[in-house]
Amino acid sequence: MPFTEIEIQKIREDFPVLLEKVNGKPLVYFDNAATTQKPKQVVAAIESYYYSSNANIHRGIHHLAEKATASFEATRKALKEFINAAHEEEIIFTRGVTEGINLVANSFGKAFIHKGDEIIISTMEHHSNIVPWQMLCEEKGAILKVIPITDAGEIIFEEYLKLLSPNTKLVAVVHASNALGTINPVAEIIQHAHAVGAKVLIDGAQSASHLEIDVQAMDCDFFAISAHKLYGPTGVGILYGKKALLEAMPPYQGGGEMIKEVTFEKTTYNELPYKFEAGTPNIADVIAFKAAIDYINKLGKKAIAAYEHELLTYATAQLLTIEGLKIIGTAQHKVSVASFVIEGIHHQDLAIILDQQGIAIRTGHHCTQPLMHRLGILGTSRASFSFYNTKAEIDALMVALNKAVKMLR
């Protein structure tokens, strides 16, 4: 069941930044797809770590080291459950989705991608799920293929099937599009990829905060998440990988933690997940990541999704009352992202005038330039909603937007 107004007010109290004033107006934060705000619980976890258990992990024998290690590993366990992975060691800590993808491109790519192999991505990928593959293809002489989309912003499935062949070694697609909101049919995409023997990486940057994630049911080979889009700290994320696959892959970076034994002649590598976690990790933020996961679990993904869907439906209907406004991304299944263009008005102008009125939206190409090119636009204005947003805030957006349109036309 979606949240009641009272519940939302209680939730908002956990996010002090929502009380900020911007240019003398109450902040309305609709840039959640870029990053979400952090609840007190997450900040408290960072503080508590530094004040009462700061120590390097996995090595020290002393009390603090054990305490820090236990908290660090507790996050791994929480994330294993959050995405329903089969094993804890399938959870690799990274700096975020970008690093997760680069890890796969460098490690899996190094071992399993060869000249003439094919990698498939979609038109709606974020640059971070395009560029690492381009770099890999260039290095290996592999070929990058792109699944076309409809004008509504949905993958054309028959075209995807046509691209699949025995040469396909990897399919890397986004679960939910940051620019359009489209939720891709990942389970079907994966099933067909597996049928030709290809592995599949899912970019979960935008989906993990909105949808229930079950990597076993989905059957993906890799799934990447960023904590900061999940109400957690910046600079932390995870890469999920199937155990057998991760074991077959060479290390990504060399250094401390990832080794078993080092001599100048030969180094043997540590077991999973440490093989992929070279160097002292971002301990404080990994520990605080668990506080974010706990927070989401307490609210429940079903309730979150239902409430955010309500906001999206309300916002979409309101936005369409503006003359000349066109929603970009009208897929049947969407996360709470409302991307739009207004005839005759540049998105940058719109963002400046909205900012003057305390409203934070994102404008531009959203790091999806090939997608913008496909849609024949330079960029969009994007309002993205979280469970702490309200219909009253959408009303405030509409007042501000109408004023902006009047000024700019």
Next chain:
Amino acid sequence: MSIEEIQEQIIDEMDLFEDWTDKYEYIIELGKSLKTIAEDKKIDSNKIKGCQSNVWLDANFTDGKVAFTADSDALIVKGLVSLVLKVFSNQTPQDIINANLDFIEKTGLSQHLAQTRSNGLLSMVKQIKFYAMAYSVQGTKS
């Protein structure tokens, strides 16, 4: 008028606006009325790419002075471009090179236009100075 005097004038004008709406409406008006660059000069080599919007800039050197024309695809940027041109256009290369551009700061426009947005504008000012340097070399030769 000297570059200094023009900047003073802009700062005084901007001070008259009591609320942001009036200020931005004025800038938008400037943007709408900017005499834009000739279509054949709106080419890639004259384009200054910003993250959000683009600026096109062209320069002409006659009678020891540099005249600039410019355009942008975003209206508020275009208004700000118009102010920058007002300051720099029809000045000598030496004066342009020596000028300290402080009106953006002093009018509070930099506060309203965070770094990411004004980047295109800052690149434009850099480009204006490059033109002035090139013409100053040309001026000494002729």
